[in-house]
Amino acid sequence: MPPKPTIRECDRIITSPGMVLEMEEKVMDGRRVRVWKNLPPSFRSFILPSFEAYSDRVFLSSAVWRTGQESRAAPREHVTFGEVLRRAAELAAWMRIQGLGVGSRIAIGGRNCTGWIVSFVACQLIGAVSVCLNAWLHKDQLLHCLSITSPHLVLVDAERAIVLGPSVPGLQAVGVGQVISWDPLPASFESLSSIRSVGEVLESSELDTRSILQGPDLRDLSPESDAVIFFSSGTSGLPKAVLSTQRMALSNLFSGMVAPARAALRAGLTIPPLPKPSDPQRTVLLAIPLFHVTGCLSWLMRAIFAGSKIVLLPRWNIDQAVKLIETENVTVIGGVPSVVSAILQAPGLPKSKAFDTVFYGGAPPSRELAREVKARWPKAGLVQGYGLTETNAYVCSVAGGDYVERPESTGPPVPICDVKIVSPASREELPTGETGLLMVRGPQVMKCYYNNPEETSFAIDSDGWLDTGDVGYTDKEGFLYIKDRLKDIIVRGGENIMSADIENALYADPRIGEAVAIGIPDNILGERVGAIVSLRTIENHIPKATETDLIYTVSSKLGRRAVPEIILIWHGPLPRNANGKVVKKDLKSYVVEAWETRQKGSHLGVHVKSKL
Template identity: 60%
Template sequence: MSKSQLSVLECDRILTAPGSVLEMEERILHGRKVRTWKHCPPTFRSYFLESCTKYTSRTFLSSPVEPSGRQEWTFGQVVEESLKLAGWMKSRGLGIGSRIAIGGGNSAGWIIAFVAVHLIGGIAVALNAWLPLDSLVYCLELTKPALVLVDARLAELLDPAVLTLRRKGMGESLSAKMSCSPEQLRQIKDGTSLDDLNPESDAIIFFTSGTGGRPKAVLSTQRMALTNLWSGLVAPIRAALRAGVTPPPMPKPTDPQKIVLLAVPLFHVTGCLSWLMRAFFTGNKMIMMSRWSIHEAVSLIQSQKVTVIGGVPAIVSEILESPALDKNYSFETVFYGGAPPSRELANEVKRRWPKTGLVQGYGMTETNAYVCSVAGADYVLRPDTTGPAVPVCDVRIADPRTGRALPPGSPGLLMVHGPQVMKGYYNDPKATSKVIDQDGWLDTGDIAVLDHEGFIYIKDRAKDIIIRGGENIASSDVENALYAHPGVLEAAAISVPDKRLGEKVGAIVSVRSDWTGRVTEESLLEDVKSRLGKPAWPSIILISNDPLPHNVNGKVVKRDLRPMLVEAWEKRKRVDAGRLRSKL
């Protein structure tokens, strides 16, 4: 840091000064003393109604329509359809605290359902539409929603399990269009019976996979989830102050509209809380993709004149490398997070698009996205950092064994405290107590280093989770699928590096003696495909006739296996590249 450059702390004092948009205040919430954003919207309902009134005639969505078309929606049209659905739900006795599941790919219907749930003060249960049937059933059994709203594909997938789920307490499952009376519509607009809706009301459930392999239901309040909206403003303002220039102004309805490619799923915190919620704030137009495809992405970028891209680093890497994108095409802003980027990505973006604003953030489902963020020169000069913590968030590095706070420069567990930390895992107090202590500190499970200026560097994950292009994959899920094969004695799922996705799934298995020579990589891959969602399919499986290494507690020592697996993976990639060159 130069002598004339403001420190991170000095920048934060300026951007959180009394009277500023990012002014903070202290509160006691759920027994935790925290700093909160003073001017953050109090509820999703108030935020949606205010935003859609402000931008009512602006085009909001370009949504995919089966089989290959697209349909545009204005902010006003989205809120009107949401009000109708909300009125229908209210007529069925649903309201504050009602859990309502939403399932499907990115679409206008998903967003309309999400807005509608919040217009009645309900709890949106965001189903991961990529999960296999048994995991979806588990999520529904766990949360027992009063109503399930799904798209046609998910309705067909869930159909065999609906009767069983209804017997276990789940409400009805619907994919048809709903309607309501004029009186019901008026009541929703007026907020009838919603006097008790407040920032501490439960708002949303996202699902995440823990080391146990079962999805966990992350429950957050209105304030916890909406904190991310204001936290997302921090990095560009800090970057401007650090560079000695005027920070960007708050968005206005008269500003030129930004065109955003939404390529990440809305059922994850990144897609929902970082991308969708920001669009309501800025009046962005979102070009939605139902599933990622680089060919479709480049086509949409050029035909729709997209100005903002991002999501997970893999998306940015693929767009960078695509020969189909006009070499003179540029973007206003590139945002990414949700998975570890390669340290080269920031410089690759700036080399290709030197005038493009660049923002990177770190968070997790349990923190409703942002914990820390970085933009501009700070990121380019420190490509390994995820930035300093946002001002409302406290972080510390703790000794994994003792919990003692460690000094700057020492690797340890990243602990997080702030208003964005989840309320807890729904219906699982035991799991909650394992990650949140009595003072409200969340154990992220990530190993990190904090430097003297406050920049955080994520070094490794203490949890056994593989992050493939932003999708969290529990290694135990992969291992359990491999164990289902009668010839597998032991299995260890381990990440292997991938330039595009960050990580892919790899595995090593030991074979039962009576199956020696009869188990092949191909047969194992075919066997696990029916048990795992596609992102969890292993890209490489090594087969050993010897037992896997164990520690004194009998656990497989994955750190001893990782070098062998990575070496085999890199060798395979070189061989595959050589074959491709020979064909050319």
């Protein structure tokens, strides 16, 4: 049996002249960088051919909003690629009448639904900048996002229209454009008098959709034109607006092909071919928000590229997800690791249900997750990726046997991207295998934090290296291992303890469904180690566990200083933000409060109800 090709050898093959992933060098911001040579120059040039090729296929299964109705009870619509393009072209034609075009900022705010995707496509048809608002933010945070980006137009769903309605006059006074809802608006809300619906504005206009599809007056649209604004998660402080160009945002489309190609070559197989209209259609469950880079740039763009059907969840709900997996015959699942873990543990999912592909990223998975996925769905392709909002998703990725053999790794960097590990204090590069701060450089790194040069210069140095805020190391083959967020390292008595090490030790206990390590402030040691866990459902019941039992079990897997001194057991799923990530700051305050109460001599039950 021939030896397995190295990652470097695989990359040399997949990026060689004539290959889809061929690279070339470009000068960007005065620096020479590697870019994908065959990457479409704009979202428009990528979107149009795919929508035309798959015109008759069902593209979206989406809940239809009704006033006062829970989204999980809403009826669903099934919309073809051709119908989405028709609606988007009409909206884009109206935008052009309003004087909007290349470089105009257009905010999009809403749940996962047809209207969101139509709005995004319409923006890109005219070369506008899609400002993707986090729909689950509080009103003040939404107003902050609008005020720092000053969009020329705001497109929202009815729920966001109701939230923003009273503030529309104030927004327009500071330069924000008109607010339009893609949903029909309830007449009972007086605050909506300043907001019109898309249906209303289109009916009153003469629309030239042919001109939109032909694309005149787009000579200024180039790979270096501004394309998208996403927002940092805002779990600490106010969100920052992350601006990227067409090339930066679209690079993820080709970067997503790297891991499956490497995995095939290292398994002695041929590189997977590009999707084509004659292929059977796959059905994807989109369980994460479209306003996040993973939802939009990874899941939505890949579905457009492959002609897949997307089953949209308005908001993550495991019961609704399981129901849709069955009724819509979903074949691809993923998102953040907690989504996959929840589906694995869902008692309502038939044991016979299988998937073609399981993909996750956006947060460190447990080392047990890859094994559990392959045990449950042995024929499913397994892909894991690492990236940030500021890198437009992919930095590293891993698939197949490499991931199963290295379940704690997020893979080598994609060929267009450079990574290095540095000392957090000196910023000197560290040797292979040594843990430090991860720095990233490449054509997919954001242009800037919009209207925030100070934060931009803090995040990206003069040589183009982005400070990720993540701590990890690389092995001799170039595989990256993320250990923690720099701010989440627990420093106990001067010793750095990685949260991921504690969490993986907890996950080794089959009773544990979710685990989060917490640093507890301490006047003597600096910090002590705590944790909070939820229990998984096994054979339709929750196993018994006590705090003492869990501490004893985990102590055999950790050094003495890393063993949690308090473990709270949480009833129900741990609280998460809209992207599916654990809201660690909320859990930390709860664990700290419990610890302080114990130190005062009060007894605290170790089973706590989810009340956040």
